[in-house]
Amino acid sequence: MAGSASSAQDQTVLQVENLHAYYGQSHILHGVSLQVHSGEVVALLGRNGVGKTTTLRAIAGLIPQVQGHIKLAERELTHLPAYQIARQGVVYVPSGRRSFAQLTVRECLQVAVEGRGHRKKKDASEAFDRVFEIFPALKERLHVAAGVLSGGQNQMLKMACAFLANPIILLLDEPTEGLAPLVVKELHNRIAALAQTGVGILLAEQNSKFAFSLSERAYILNKGAVQLSGDVTDLSDSEEALLYLGV
Numbered sequence: 001m002a003g004s005a006s007s008a009q010d011q012t013v014l015q016v017e018n019l020h021a022y023y024g025q026s027h028i029l030h031g032v033s034l035q036v037h038s039g040e041v042v043a044l045l046g047r048n049g050v051g052k053t054t055t056l057r058a059i060a061g062l063i064p065q066v067q068g069h070i071k072l073a074e075r076e077l078t079h080l081p082a083y084q085i086a087r088q089g090v091v092y093v094p095s096g097r098r099s100f101a102q103l104t105v106r107e108c109l110q111v112a113v114e115g116r117g118h119r120k121k122k123d124a125s126e127a128f129d130r131v132f133e134i135f136p137a138l139k140e141r142l143h144v145a146a147g148v149l150s151g152g153q154n155q156m157l158k159m160a161c162a163f164l165a166n167p168i169i170l171l172l173d174e175p176t177e178g179l180a181p182l183v184v185k186e187l188h189n190r191i192a193a194l195a196q197t198g199v200g201i202l203l204a205e206q207n208s209k210f211a212f213s214l215s216e217r218a219y220i221l222n223k224g225a226v227q228l229s230g231d232v233t234d235l236s237d238s239e240e241a242l243l244y245l246g247v
């Protein structure tokens with residue numbers, strides 16, 4: 001798996017150009033441009049309210065009023081309905097607890113696997129095996145109701161369901177929100193393992209330390225625009241960057 005990932009690396013798959021987004025009369029994004037390659041984790045950083053979630057939601061097709069271009073391997077996704085964008089392989093994982101609380105972990109995974117073409121038993125079981133390689137903790141909790149999982153396990157279940165949708169790009173919104181440091185460390189390893197499969201990850205985070213430790217490149221937003229971008233090694237040493245990050 002890792003071998004095929006490395007050969008696919010450095011290929012730009014997601015290209016966002018001059019993206020503007022509006023909530024009603026409010027102009028929230030002012031020309032955001034960014035790129036994500038296959039197999040890399042790219043950080044999208046900035047303080048509260050700068051537009052990180054709006055950027056992910058706009059890419060996922062969840063904001064009706066947008067301008068600009070969103071392309072997946074040269075295919076234009078802008079203005080496609082959200083379900084078609086997800087089908088093309090751009091999958092959004094929102095922040096917070098969002099799962100079917102009454103369903104068991106197995107049932108949640110089953111719903112996800114059937115949503116994306118793995119209808120044959122063999123395909124589904126191979127997809128499950130891949131998920132359990134990345135998220136072994138879920139295999140031990142298959143019969144547990146999603147609603148009683150810990151915050152970290154719930155996050156892993158959301159990412160596992162997203163992975164079962166065969167993503168090319170995962171849009172992860174604040175996965176560390178509300179999690180204890182030890183759980184954050186575990187999540188770090190799981191996200192790195194996801195990227196190892198060749199999936200490109202755009203990671204919106206307030207926890208810049210976490211994002212810097214996972215990414216090679218980052219974009220720092222301020223007031224709905226990219227203020228700074230570049231290699232994490234440079235940004236993490238830049239006083240200007242730290243100012244925009246509020247650290």
Ligand SMILES: Nc1ncnc2c1ncn2[C@@H]1O[C@H](COP(=O)(O)OP(=O)(O)OP(=O)(O)O)[C@@H](O)[C@H]1O
Nearest residue numbers: 023026028046047048049050051052053054055206
């Ligand atoms: N549904 C909405 N309607 C109107 N304005 C909104 C809506 N959602 C967000 N906003 C505004 O858009 C701006 C950007 O919010 P966004 O949630 O994208 O920021 P963020 O960087 O993700 O911050 P946070 O980490 O707090 O979620 C904020 O000023 C916010 O108040």
